[in-house]
Amino acid sequence: MSIKSFAARIFASHIRNKIDKWASNPHNTQQKVFEELINKAKDTRFGKDHEFSEIKSHSEFVKKVPVRDYEELKDYVDMMVEGQEDILWPGKPLYYAKTSGTTSGAKYIPLTKDSMPTHINAARNAILCYIADSGNSKFVDGKMIFLQGSPELDEKNGVKLGRLSGIVAHYVPGYLQKNRMPSWETNCIEDWEDKVDAIVDETLKEDMSVISGIPSWVQMYFERLIDKTGKKVGEIFPNFNLFIYGGVNYEPYRTKFESLIGRKVDSIELYPASEGFFAFQDRQDANGMLLQLDSGMFYEFIKVEDFYSENPERLILKEVEVGVNYVMIISTTAGLWAYNLGDTVQFTSTKPYRLIVSGRIKHFISAFGEHVIAKEVEQAMKEAVAESGAEISEFTVAPQINPKGEELPYHEWYIEFEQEPEDLDKFAELIDRSLQKQNSYYLDLIEGHILQRLKITKVPRNGFQDYMKSIGKLGGQNKLPRLSNDRKIADKLNEII
Structure with missing residues (x-):
């Protein structure tokens, strides 16, 4: 020593x-x-x-x-x-x-x-x-x-x-x-x-x-x-x-x-x-x-x-x-x-x-009164990753208030995978189930057919880095918000995707 x-x-x-x-x-x-x-x-x-x-x-x-x-x-x-x-x-x-x-x-x-x-x-x-x-x-x-x-x-x-x-x-x-x-x-x-x-x-x-x-x-x-x-x-x-x-x-x-x-x-x-x-x-x-x-x-x-x-x-x-x-x-x-x-x-x-x-x-989602916070989405992601064997690089969540056609609104999860799960639909189900368990408001909205189950949009490799670069916040102490109550980040990501 x-x-x-x-x-x-x-x-x-x-x-x-x-x-x-x-x-x-x-x-x-x-x-x-x-x-x-x-x-x-x-x-x-x-x-x-x-x-x-x-x-x-x-x-x-x-x-x-x-x-x-x-x-x-x-x-x-x-x-x-x-x-x-x-x-x-x-x-x-x-x-x-x-x-x-x-x-x-x-x-x-x-x-x-x-x-x-x-x-x-x-x-x-x-x-x-x-x-x-x-x-x-x-x-x-x-x-x-x-x-x-x-x-x-x-x-x-x-x-x-x-x-x-x-x-x-x-x-x-x-x-x-x-x-x-x-x-x-x-x-x-x-x-x-x-x-x-x-x-x-x-x-x-x-x-x-x-x-x-x-x-x-x-x-x-x-x-x-x-x-x-x-x-x-x-x-x-x-x-x-x-x-x-x-x-x-x-x-x-x-x-x-x-x-x-x-x-x-x-x-x-x-x-x-x-x-x-x-x-x-x-x-x-x-x-x-x-x-x-x-x-x-x-x-x-x-x-x-x-x-x-x-x-x-x-x-x-x-x-x-x-x-x-x-x-x-x-x-x-x-x-x-x-x-x-x-x-x-x-x-x-x-x-x-x-x-x-x-x-x-x-930084929360309550577009429909669900009051979902960062801790809940991070816990849901942690559980889904542990059960599926998937690996993620980054993610963020936004509400989709006006979906196409007759669809119910939903939470849209933008995820950059390092290792995709074998079954993406099951992965989404694992996340959604965890959110329902943690957040009674979200559960009520799902069961009341106000919201449908969340959907996942895959972000290509380095997509989040490209997003942060596009807004002049790449590196340093800049952090990606884990979730938003609007679609400003989501809309920008859609341009990259």
Whole structure:
């Protein structure tokens, strides 16, 4: 065992103990975070506008600070971007994580001196918890690759801005610099396909032990490696034993990945976003990710079915229940207050608090009142793949409201198969049966002859990559929505097909 590997084990044990301490005292931890947030921001523009000096409890916070999304917080953000200080958080931000917006164009998510370390520490702690849990630290001696956006940053009124993954690249600790790949020059390549080819050339000769990124884009990297060598990824990199991922559910990709690698590898799931690093998988045998309660973020939760009502109840941590679908609301040391991320989550445990990301509040299908969410379609796909032996590369779902002739409406599943099932009709039946079992609304609509069984449209190889390229979102941190309540994606895919 190397000195670095030995030291990693000692440090991992120390960090695990610190995490266990706050995880076992969750409500006091969150109360302390809440009080510190309010106190530190009371003299900011937002704090004065919302009378933070008078807020002593969560109920008072609810009365004075409404839930907002980015568009509703944009006036304050615009003041910051113009160069004003003490707007949402004391001083100026360190960075803006620039992301694509919906109705407001580019979004500028602030990263402050107080919030930036939480992104770095959570990523580090995820790996350290894996070491503490598994006893495996040998991988720290090998090369590690993190598929991410360009680290080149622009500047706006004295504040640097760029993609979150590119900003984080500036914070890789010194002891990992020699292990980290790809090179700075390759990381700066903007065209994703050119970048992947360059990464393949750089890594082929290296002893890769850790590979990290969004599954769909790591899959592209793996396929290019195989195309170039004719070997499985596990043969090319015999010491590759840890895959770190975030952004989407890995389960629909797992079978495909194990086929590309040629064996099983351990994995760590992360829940990062520009707005905060919210959770990570802290134990290999646990269902769900540990919610980060001691990282300058105060959480509220609104039941999905209540979210669009006039005054939905905003629950704090001690009021949540396992298995209920919630919209997660955050207040942070980046100056985001009662901020609607748009994510929906479900708790898998409350001792400690672990959760899964169940989807997006705007990414669902309810064209007929069925309220189908991402977690349900992913579970249905997982079950169908397991039973049929099929392998998929990617999929998305859309409603077909106006079918031809006298047909009943249906859900249309666009699937790119790596290995088609022997019986496509039976495969569709397996998916549909799982959806009916999970979602009583969908079952009622099928049994009431309002909807017919789902239909599958096959997408040709690389069809989803072509789609993402056509909308300028190939690579980086861009993700394909798992389902939509309209046919914008479906119509674009039909042009490719």
